[in-house]
Amino acid sequence: MSRFEIYSPEGLRVDGRRWNEIRRFECRINSHPTSSDGSSYVEQGNTKVLCLVQGPMEPALRSQSSTAQGSLIVNVSVTPFATVERNKRPRNDRRIQELSATLTRTFNKAIVLKNYPRSLIQVNLQVLALDGGLLAACTNATTLALMDAGISMYDYISSVTAGIFDGQTPLLDLNTIEENELGFLTVGVIGESEKLALLLMEDRVGMDSLEKVLAIAIAGSHRIRELMDIQVRNYGKHKVAKLANQ
Amino acid sequence: MEGAVAKRKVLSSGLTVSQKVFVRSRNGNASKIVREHYLRDDIPCFSQACTQCSELYQSDNGTVISAVLSESPSSLQSSNIGRHYVLLDTNVVLGAIDLLESDSVFFDVVIPQTVLNEVRNKSLPIYTRLRALCKSDDKRIAVFHNEFSSSTFVSRRSAETINDYNDRLIRTTASFYSDHLKSTGIKMIYITNDKNNLELALAESLDAMSLEAYIGLLPNSQELLDLLPTLRTDFSRSGTKLKFPDYYSTSRLLGGIKNGTLYQGIINISSYNSLEGSISVSSLPKPLLILGSENLNRSFSGDTVVIEMLPRDKWKKPSNDIVDEETLGSSENADNDDPESVISDRERRLLTQEAVKAQTSGNDDDRVFPTGKVVGISKRSWRSYVGQISARSVDKTQSSNATRSVFVILMDRSLPKVRIRTGRAKDLVGKRIVVSVDSWPANMSHPEGHYVRTLGDVEDKDAEQEALLLEHDVEYRPFSKNVLECLPKEGHDWKVPEDLNNGDPQLAKRKDLRHKLICSIDPPGCVDIDDALHAEKLPNGNFEVGVHIADVSHFVKANTAIDQEGASRGTSVYLVDKRIDMLPMLLGTDLCSLKPYVDRFAFSVLWELDQDANIVNVSFTKSIIKSREAFAYEQAQNRIDDESQKDDLTKGMRYLLALSKKLKQKRMDAGALNLSSPEVKVHMDSETSDPGEVEIKKLLDTNSLVEEFMLLANISVARKIFDAFPQVAMLRRHASPPQANFEQLNEMLRVRKNMAVSLESSKALADSLDRCVDPNDAYFNTLIRIMATRCMMSAEYFASGNYSYNDFRHYGLAVDIYTHFTSPIRRYCDVVAHRQLAAAINYEPLSIIHRDKTKMDLVVKNINKRHRNAQFAGRASIEYYVGQVMKNAESLEEGYVIKVFSNGFVVLVPKFGVESLIKLNTLTQSGAAKFDEENFKLTFTTEAGEEREIAVFDRIKVQVKSVLDEMTSKRKTQLVLV
Numbered sequence A: 001m002s003r004f005e006i007y008s009p010e011g012l013r014v015d016g017r018r019w020n021e022i023r024r025f026e027c028r029i030n031s032h033p034t035s036s037d038g039s040s041y042v043e044q045g046n047t048k049v050l051c052l053v054q055g056p057m058e059p060a061l062r063s064q065s066s067t068a069q070g071s072l073i074v075n076v077s078v079t080p081f082a083t084v085e086r087n088k089r090p091r092n093d094r095r096i097q098e099l100s101a102t103l104t105r106t107f108n109k110a111i112v113l114k115n116y117p118r119s120l121i122q123v124n125l126q127v128l129a130l131d132g133g134l135l136a137a138c139t140n141a142t143t144l145a146l147m148d149a150g151i152s153m154y155d156y157i158s159s160v161t162a163g164i165f166d167g168q169t170p171l172l173d174l175n176t177i178e179e180n181e182l183g184f185l186t187v188g189v190i191g192e193s194e195k196l197a198l199l200l201m202e203d204r205v206g207m208d209s210l211e212k213v214l215a216i217a218i219a220g221s222h223r224i225r226e227l228m229d230i231q232v233r234n235y236g237k238h239k240v241a242k243l244a245n246q
Numbered sequence B: 001m002e003g004a005v006a007k008r009k010v011l012s013s014g015l016t017v018s019q020k021v022f023v024r025s026r027n028g029n030a031s032k033i034v035r036e037h038y039l040r041d042d043i044p045c046f047s048q049a050c051t052q053c054s055e056l057y058q059s060d061n062g063t064v065i066s067a068v069l070s071e072s073p074s075s076l077q078s079s080n081i082g083r084h085y086v087l088l089d090t091n092v093v094l095g096a097i098d099l100l101e102s103d104s105v106f107f108d109v110v111i112p113q114t115v116l117n118e119v120r121n122k123s124l125p126i127y128t129r130l131r132a133l134c135k136s137d138d139k140r141i142a143v144f145h146n147e148f149s150s151s152t153f154v155s156r157r158s159a160e161t162i163n164d165y166n167d168r169l170i171r172t173t174a175s176f177y178s179d180h181l182k183s184t185g186i187k188m189i190y191i192t193n194d195k196n197n198l199e200l201a202l203a204e205s206l207d208a209m210s211l212e213a214y215i216g217l218l219p220n221s222q223e224l225l226d227l228l229p230t231l232r233t234d235f236s237r238s239g240t241k242l243k244f245p246d247y248y249s250t251s252r253l254l255g256g257i258k259n260g261t262l263y264q265g266i267i268n269i270s271s272y273n274s275l276e277g278s279i280s281v282s283s284l285p286k287p288l289l290i291l292g293s294e295n296l297n298r299s300f301s302g303d304t305v306v307i308e309m310l311p312r313d314k315w316k317k318p319s320n321d322i323v324d325e326e327t328l329g330s331s332e333n334a335d336n337d338d339p340e341s342v343i344s345d346r347e348r349r350l351l352t353q354e355a356v357k358a359q360t361s362g363n364d365d366d367r368v369f370p371t372g373k374v375v376g377i378s379k380r381s382w383r384s385y386v387g388q389i390s391a392r393s394v395d396k397t398q399s400s401n402a403t404r405s406v407f408v409i410l411m412d413r414s415l416p417k418v419r420i421r422t423g424r425a426k427d428l429v430g431k432r433i434v435v436s437v438d439s440w441p442a443n444m445s446h447p448e449g450h451y452v453r454t455l456g457d458v459e460d461k462d463a464e465q466e467a468l469l470l471e472h473d474v475e476y477r478p479f480s481k482n483v484l485e486c487l488p489k490e491g492h493d494w495k496v497p498e499d500l501n502n503g504d505p506q507l508a509k510r511k512d513l514r515h516k517l518i519c520s521i522d523p524p525g526c527v528d529i530d531d532a533l534h535a536e537k538l539p540n541g542n543f544e545v546g547v548h549i550a551d552v553s554h555f556v557k558a559n560t561a562i563d564q565e566g567a568s569r570g571t572s573v574y575l576v577d578k579r580i581d582m583l584p585m586l587l588g589t590d591l592c593s594l595k596p597y598v599d600r601f602a603f604s605v606l607w608e609l610d611q612d613a614n615i616v617n618v619s620f621t622k623s624i625i626k627s628r629e630a631f632a633y634e635q636a637q638n639r640i641d642d643e644s645q646k647d648d649l650t651k652g653m654r655y656l657l658a659l660s661k662k663l664k665q666k667r668m669d670a671g672a673l674n675l676s677s678p679e680v681k682v683h684m685d686s687e688t689s690d691p692g693e694v695e696i697k698k699l700l701d702t703n704s705l706v707e708e709f710m711l712l713a714n715i716s717v718a719r720k721i722f723d724a725f726p727q728v729a730m731l732r733r734h735a736s737p738p739q740a741n742f743e744q745l746n747e748m749l750r751v752r753k754n755m756a757v758s759l760e761s762s763k764a765l766a767d768s769l770d771r772c773v774d775p776n777d778a779y780f781n782t783l784i785r786i787m788a789t790r791c792m793m794s795a796e797y798f799a800s801g802n803y804s805y806n807d808f809r810h811y812g813l814a815v816d817i818y819t820h821f822t823s824p825i826r827r828y829c830d831v832v833a834h835r836q837l838a839a840a841i842n843y844e845p846l847s848i849i850h851r852d853k854t855k856m857d858l859v860v861k862n863i864n865k866r867h868r869n870a871q872f873a874g875r876a877s878i879e880y881y882v883g884q885v886m887k888n889a890e891s892l893e894e895g896y897v898i899k900v901f902s903n904g905f906v907v908l909v910p911k912f913g914v915e916s917l918i919k920l921n922t923l924t925q926s927g928a929a930k931f932d933e934e935n936f937k938l939t940f941t942t943e944a945g946e947e948r949e950i951a952v953f954d955r956i957k958v959q960v961k962s963v964l965d966e967m968t969s970k971r972k973t974q975l976v977l978v
C-alpha cells in the first residue's frame, strides 16, 4: 500500500489538487534562439523539458532523404539529475527509445512533411527534471519548438496524462507518485478537436472506465493548448513589435 | 528529512503552488526530493454552525462533502469550556484509538491531515480504523486537510525538525479553528499528550489539554480513565538502566538491508519456547534462529523485524527444551521492575546448556542453525489481545481502588505479559479481558498496554467464544446496514422469475436445467447447500455429469458493500456450536442455497465422461435448476445400496458413485496423498447445547463421491479461467514439501522403526506412507500420516501471474492446476473464481478488482490469512469443547509419543484428537534423566523408584483429564503418564 492517500475521501490528491485539475503549466517559446532553429521550454509540474529543433536542413546521409517528403528524427535524453536516484541512463534505455519512437510517429502525422522533400527535421529533447507526464511534456515542448522553427503543422498537439483511481475516479495530469500507483494513459489531442494524435496506455485502464479517463484527458489537453496558445501569441506580438521597431 | 524551503506562486486557476523540498535518506544514500504542493481556498471547516463555508460543500465527481460537525456540540459543565469540538494530536489517536471508537466519548472531532498522515505512517491498522470512524455518521469526525488549505499551511523553517514542524502545523490548525468559529461560540479544544507541544499550545493561548485532563472533565470520567493508554510523560532515559539493546537508527537499518549485512523478515516465536524465534530469509537455505530475550529484543511473534547475524561460534541447534513464562518465573511484581529479572538465572542456564550442546555435537554440522539478533523493528504486529490479569501480580491486601500496575497474561503463550495500569484490578481478576499494547521501551522488561474491555468470566462459554474469535482475528459482528441493503428487496420471497423471456438479457443467457434429476448430498443438518449433482447415461454409452454450484455472484456484485465485507471476511468460520458467516444468512441458507423442490440460480459445470471417467468434453453455463432431493451422506448411501430403488434419480446417483470411484483411483495412481488429521466431532446436547461426547468423524463412500466431483469441477474451472486470464486467474497451489521438513520424521522412523518416507514425488510419498505399517498396531499408519501432514507446506491461494505454470501444481491432489469454485457461500476465492468464469464464458464483464494484478494480490493475501485464521479458530473451538467434555470425565486412554525433548515429551491421544506435553518434572523428583537425542529417547526414574524409558512412537497409557491452566486460565488437556 502506498505511503500516501492517493485520493482522499475528501476528494484531494497527494499534492492537494482535485481530480480534474492540471498541474502548474508554464512554457516559453524561442527559449534558445542562438543555438537552434526553434526552441521551447516546458514545465508541467516538476517535469521540465527543453526542446531544440534543427531544420529543415540537408540530411547528412543520403539514406535519410526522401524525394516525396521530409524526414523527422526525434532524440530524447534524460539528464542524470532529472530523477531522485541519479542513475545514469544509457541512451539506448528501452523506455527512452520507446518515447522517441512514439514522438516520431505522432509528429510524422502532425507536420506537413510533404512541404519538405529531401530535408531533415531534427528534434532534440532534453529532460531536465522528471515528475510524471514525461511523454506529455515532450509532446508539448516539441509542438512549441516546431512552431518556433516555422515548420508547417496541421494544428497544435497538446498532451496530458490521466489515470483511474480505484476503478472509479479519473485523475488528471499525474505526478510521479500517482503514476506509480495508478493505471494511466497519455493522450495527444489535435488542436481544438477531440481527435487523438497520440494515445499511450501505461499499465491497465479498464474498458468500463476508459471513457471517463479519455474525457478528462481531452479536456485537460484543451486547457494546455490554451495555455500554449497564449504564450505563442504573446511571443508573436513581441516579435512583430520588435520588427516594427527596426 | 531536513529543512524545507517553499516559494509560493499563484496560478491562474486560483491555486497556489509551492514546493516541498526535503532530503530523504534511502538505502543509505541521501537524496533531495522536490514535490509540488498546491494550496487552496475551497476547503471547508466542516462545521454546521459556520456560515462562511456554506458554499464550499458540493458534490465533486461523486465525492460528496458535507458539514459533519454538529451545530450544537456537547459542552463541558464542569469547566468554563462550553460547547466545543476537539482536535486530536497524533499521539492521542495512536494511543487511544479504542477510546475514540467507544460510543461514550469523542463526538465532533477534527483530525488534521498532518495527524492522519502521521498515523498512517506509524500504523496502517490504526489508520484504517480511524478512516472507518470518519465514515460513521454518529461519531461526527472530520478530516481537515490543513496542509492543502492556504489558511492553515505554514512552511517549514530551516533547521526545524519534522516533528516540530508537524506539531506547528497542527497548532496552526487549532488556532485557525478557534478564530474561524469565534462567531459561532463553539470552542476548539486541542488534545495532545506531548508535554512540549502542550506547553507551546498554551503559550499560544490555544484551548489545549492532555487526554487525561480532558477525560477528567467528562461526566463519565471514572469508567473512561481505565481505557487511557499508558503514556509515560515522566519517562527519562538517564536514570534507568536499559534492559534491552537499543534499536539501530532507521538509516543504518535501511543501509544494512541494502548492502546485505542485515536481514528483514517476519519473526515467528515458537509456541513451545517463548525464547526461540525463527525467521525465514530468502537468501538463506535454513531459517535463522533468534534465541534468548536479549536477542529477541522486544519483538512480538509476527512482527517484521531486522536482524543481524551472530558469529559462527554462536550458531546453534533448535532447542530441545520447553520454555514458557512459567518456567522463567520472572518477577511477578509489576510495579517493581527489577533490572536483573530480564535474564533470569534460569534462562542463562538454559542458554549455557544450549551453547555447550552446539559445540560438543560437532559431528552433525548440518543440524546447526545460524543465529541472529533483532536490531530493529520495521512493523509491529500489535493488535488487541485477549488475556487475563495475573492474580499473582495483584496485591490483595490493598483496599483502595488506587490505580496501579498489573500484569496481563495473554492467551497466546508465545507472547510476553503486558503491563497495564488499572484501578479495578481486583474486579478484573478471573475475567477475560481485551488489552491493547502501546509501547515497549528499552528500559522495561515487559511491554506497556492498556485495558480495553471485559469479555466475561473465564470459562464462561460466550466469553471464551468471543475471546477465541478475537484471538484469531475473526470478524464476528453482525453485518452492517449498508451490507444488508445490498440484499434483494424481496427477502425470503425472492424467486426465480417465472417468465424466462422477460427481456432481461442476462436471464436469457441462463440454461434451463430444471428437467435434470439433480440432488444434493451433504453432512446431516446442512443448511447452506453449495453444490448439487446429476448424472445420466447418454445414447453413446458415455455419461453426462453436471455439478451445479450456488450462484452467489448473481447476488453479490463486485465492489458493492456486501462484496467488500465478504472479501474482508474471506471465509465462513465454523466453530463447534456456532458458524460465523461470510455472507448474510438470507443468501447463505436461502436464496443461494440449492434447496430441494424450488427453482434456484446455479453455475453449472457439465461434462461428458466416458466409461472410464475420462473427460470427453466440458462446458460451463449459468443455469436454473431444481434439486429433487437434499440427502445426508448416510441417506444417500442407503438409497444407493437399496436395490429395490430403481428410479432414475437413484440410477443417476449410482452412475455418480461408480464414476467417482474411477476418478479417485486415477488420482491415487497419479500420486494424490491420503493424509490424515484427527478430525474430531463434538456431539452437542441439543437442548442444553452442552457438549456431550467426542467422536472421530467417519467417512462413507458418498463423502468421497461428492468430493471427487468437486475436485473435478475445481480443476476444470481452474483450466478455463487460467486460459482466459493468464495473469490474474484465482488459483490454489500446494508446494511440494522441502526435504528439510521431513528430516526429523525420517530420522525418527529410521532409528525407531527402520522405515522411511520418500520425497521424490508425491506418488513416492504416497506409496512410502502406505508401507509405514506396524502389523501389531493398526493406528500406527494413521499416526505417521498425521505427522507427515504436519511436515507438508500448506496450500495457498494465488493469482496466476505470480508463479510459473510448473509451480501451480497442487502436490497433495497431484494435479497441475487447481482452484476453489464449489463453495462460494462460504469461501471468497470461489466467488472470485465464479466471476472470472462468468467473464470467461462471456456471461458478464469482469470487474476491475479481479483484473488488476495488485488488487488481486491484496485479495489473495487476505483470504490466505483468513483461511488460516479460520482453521486455527475451528481447532481452538474443538479444543475448548473437548476440554469441557473431559472436565466431567477423566479416563484412561492410549496415547502415542510424537516428540521428545530433554525435559519432557508430547503425547497424542487419538481418541480425542488431543495432544499435550508431559513435563519431566511432573514425573520425577530428582529431575535426573538421560536424554538420548540420537535415539529420541528419554530415560528417567519415576517417583515410585521405577526406571522408565520413553521414546518416540511409543504407545503408552495415559490418564486424560482437563485442567485450568493457572497462567492463561485456558482449559487444557492434561495427560498423566500411568
Ligand SMILES: [Zn+2]
Pocket (backbone or CB within 6 Å): B044, B045, B046, B047, B050, B051, B052, B053, B180
Ligand atoms: Zn467555516
